[in-house]
Amino acid sequence: MPLLRRLWWGGGDREPRTVPDALRRAEQRRREGRYAEAGALVARALELDPDNLHAHLLAAYLHVARRAPAPAKAEFHWVLDRDANHARALLGLARIALEEGDAHASHDLLRRALRFYPDFPEAKALLDAVRARATARPSAPPAPVPPRVERLRLPGTGRALIVGRADGGLITAQPVSDDAKDVSEALAHMLRLAAAALTRAGLGPLHRAIVVDGHDAVFTRTDGELVVSLALPRATDPTQGLLDVNRLWSATLHELGLTGAAPAIAPPVTPVNTPAASDSTGASHAPQARARTR
Amino acid sequence: MRLKLALEHDSATRGRHVRDIVQELKRLQWVRGALIVAPDGFVIAAELPPTAEVDPLAALTATLGRELETSAARLGRPSFSTALFSADDGTMFVAGSRIGYLVVLADQQVNVQAIRGALADAVALIDAAWAGGEVNPS
Numbered sequence: 001m002p003l004l005r006r007l008w009w010g011g012g013d014r015e016p017r018t019v020p021d022a023l024r025r026a027e028q029r030r031r032e033g034r035y036a037e038a039g040a041l042v043a044r045a046l047e048l049d050p051d052n053l054h055a056h057l058l059a060a061y062l063h064v065a066r067r068a069p070a071p072a073k074a075e076f077h078w079v080l081d082r083d084a085n086h087a088r089a090l091l092g093l094a095r096i097a098l099e100e101g102d103a104h105a106s107h108d109l110l111r112r113a114l115r116f117y118p119d120f121p122e123a124k125a126l127l128d129a130v131r132a133r134a135t136a137r138p139s140a141p142p143a144p145v146p147p148r149v150e151r152l153r154l155p156g157t158g159r160a161l162i163v164g165r166a167d168g169g170l171i172t173a174q175p176v177s178d179d180a181k182d183v184s185e186a187l188a189h190m191l192r193l194a195a196a197a198l199t200r201a202g203l204g205p206l207h208r209a210i211v212v213d214g215h216d217a218v219f220t221r222t223d224g225e226l227v228v229s230l231a232l233p234r235a236t237d238p239t240q241g242l243l244d245v246n247r248l249w250s251a252t253l254h255e256l257g258l259t260g261a262a263p264a265i266a267p268p269v270t271p272v273n274t275p276a277a278s279d280s281t282g283a284s285h286a287p288q289a290r291a292r293t294r
Numbered sequence: 295m296r297l298k299l300a301l302e303h304d305s306a307t308r309g310r311h312v313r314d315i316v317q318e319l320k321r322l323q324w325v326r327g328a329l330i331v332a333p334d335g336f337v338i339a340a341e342l343p344p345t346a347e348v349d350p351l352a353a354l355t356a357t358l359g360r361e362l363e364t365s366a367a368r369l370g371r372p373s374f375s376t377a378l379f380s381a382d383d384g385t386m387f388v389a390g391s392r393i394g395y396l397v398v399l400a401d402q403q404v405n406v407q408a409i410r411g412a413l414a415d416a417v418a419l420i421d422a423a424w425a426g427g428e429v430n431p432s
Contacts, residue, residue, distance in 0.1 A: 028309075031336075031338060032312065033309075033330075033392075033393030033394065033420075034424075035332075035393070061332075062334075064332075064333055065334045065336065065393075066333075067333055092334070095357055099357070099361065099364055121350045122352075122353035124350065125347075125353050125354050126354065179369060182368070182369060186369060190358070190362060190365060193358040193361055194377075194379040194386070195379075196354050197379070197386060198381045198386055200346075200347060200351045200354055201384070201386060202346065202383070203381040203382070203385070203386060203399070204381040205381055205382060206381050207381060207382070208379070209378060209379050211362065211377045211378075212374065212375050212376050212410075213366060213371060213372040213374050214373075215371070238406045238407065
């Protein structure tokens, strides 16, 4: 008996004897976030009926839910080998392709899903996000970095600065590092997905982000074309972090010749050119961004 | 701001309690809605305004959550704990947990620290309740 099943039935629950019973109980566990238990029930269903398509699809979902993309792909492919137009299997593979950075494959899979099920809302939402990524691809080589941009001054607690384009292209980074280009691309990809989610939620275009991990709090500002991202210690007060990234945003626009509002090199403290926060997210501070989009 | 919840570690009650967590998040000041979505995009629990389309939003936030996790792993960084995305008409928070992503939609003037604290509480409750009952893959 597989390990997961031994763990589950070690608790004394009755083992399901039919495939529908196993799958019904697996779906119930899945709804409760009990993925290992659901997986054991699906394994039982597949013992009883190894070619059950629903069980393979559910197995794929559970692998994704448990953050195991490789076996999930194998199960989605198993389903597609039997039903080449299975929209949910196509969507599942598209999401994994996007996760793996293959936007082209993701786009093709979503188009296939929508060809047969044009009103598939999840596929439509993801396709919009993937298209945004495709249209953000650079069509021309990057322009030389204006030297003064490289001299943007970080605040005292600043750990790193990335200035890039919404297509992921790196403009400049401090400190200069080998992975700055990769960070810029990952940041742009994440911001595109966030922008798509905000739009779906009816909240409007993305302006700011704060991503906190075990080490840093990364404050980002964007207008959909330019991205300025500042890494600060994770304990940084959100208002202070937003003020710091606002200052660097204004200075970057000035150095790139996109606005005349900011001083050439702004001081690395709460700047006089950045208005006091009107709210805790600083969300109303977008005069330069709005001016650029007009 | 603390979530007024304590999860029982009995696996049979987890489904109900995870819905309680979403309801508690929804009750916080300036919060318009909340959901918990599995990494595969499956909606575990949702309390969203009627104008929000649950399934597309869940698909996108699950993909976003996975992107936050996988990009951090690719770059050798610790995984994210919370993320905030601010727009013209509101703010979206995302937090990672053992069973998926907690998502909060809030007004623009929301108290960021309060929501982040509430999300940290919710993640701690979920992780504690699920710690004994789930086995990590691979």
